[in-house]
Amino acid sequence: xxxxxxxxxxxxxxxxxxxxxxxxxxxxxxxxxxxxxxxxxxxxxxxxxxxxxxxxxxxxxxxxxxxxxxxxxxxxxxxxxxxxxxxxxxxxxxxxxxxxxxxxxxxxxxxxxxxxxxxxxxxxxxxxxxxxxxxxxxxxxxxxxxxxxxxxxxxxxxxxxxxxxxxxxxxxxxxxxxxxxxxxxxxxxxxxxxxxxxxxxxxxxx
Numbered sequence: 320x321x322x323x324x325x326x327x328x329x330x331x332x333x334x335x336x337x338x339x340x341x342x343x344x345x346x347x348x349x350x351x352x353x354x355x356x357x358x359x360x361x362x363x364x365x366x367x368x369x370x371x372x373x374x375x376x377x378x379x380x381x382x383x384x385x386x387x388x389x390x391x392x393x394x395x396x397x398x399x400x401x402x403x404x405x406x407x408x409x410x411x412x413x414x415x416x417x418x419x420x421x422x423x424x425x426x427x428x429x430x431x432x433x434x435x436x437x438x439x440x441x442x443x444x445x446x447x448x449x450x451x452x453x454x455x456x457x458x459x460x461x462x463x464x465x466x467x468x469x470x471x472x473x474x475x476x477x478x479x480x481x482x483x484x485x486x487x488x489x490x491x492x493x494x495x496x497x498x499x500x501x502x503x504x505x506x507x508x509x510x511x512x513x514x515x516x517x518x519x520x521x522x523x524x525x
Contacts, residue, residue: 339380348442382407481496499521
């Protein structure tokens with residue numbers, strides 16, 4: 320191990336995860352569907368960050384509902400920003416763009432099974448949970464290495480941020496959607512001596 324590697328392993332890295340705000344179009348299964356934020360969604364994101372510019376860098380999903388806000392924050396705060404394709408939401412297949420309420424009316428058991436165990440009961444034609452887990456965990460590992468010792472903001476999605484938190488806490492993949500995560504919800508993870516810890520979930524930056 321080099322001196323630089325040793326220093327990096329002892330550096331404290333703080334990573335804030337924020338979910339995007341409400342998108343235009345209302346409550347839908349919205350994975351790879353690229354809707355922008357609604358007016359309320361922009362307000363939710365601006366309120367959640369509340370003029371805070373203390374990050375060393377921003378990493379964002381490529382999807383519009385994340386990337387446009389990340390670009391605004393980067394521009395206003397003079398914070399370097401990068402996009403990681405691996406941070407896009409899980410693909411919901413045939414459920415993309417459909418209302419959970421209507422799906423529940425059509426197939427209540429199918430929807431209930433998915434929420435209770437998305438590994439065994441994925442939406443038809445969707446991205447597999449194993450594939451989703453693999454790409455998000457790959458991004459998560461690379462982000463930690465690239466930004467060791469920094470305070471970072473990750474702008475992503477409900478599924479992505481749940482996956483990262485589940486990885487940190489060793490929560491079974493089948494229990495992924497048991498984590499509540501509202502629009503513009505923020506969680507903080509601190510990594511010290513290679514050990515990640517959840518500092519807060521759905522908390523405040525202030």
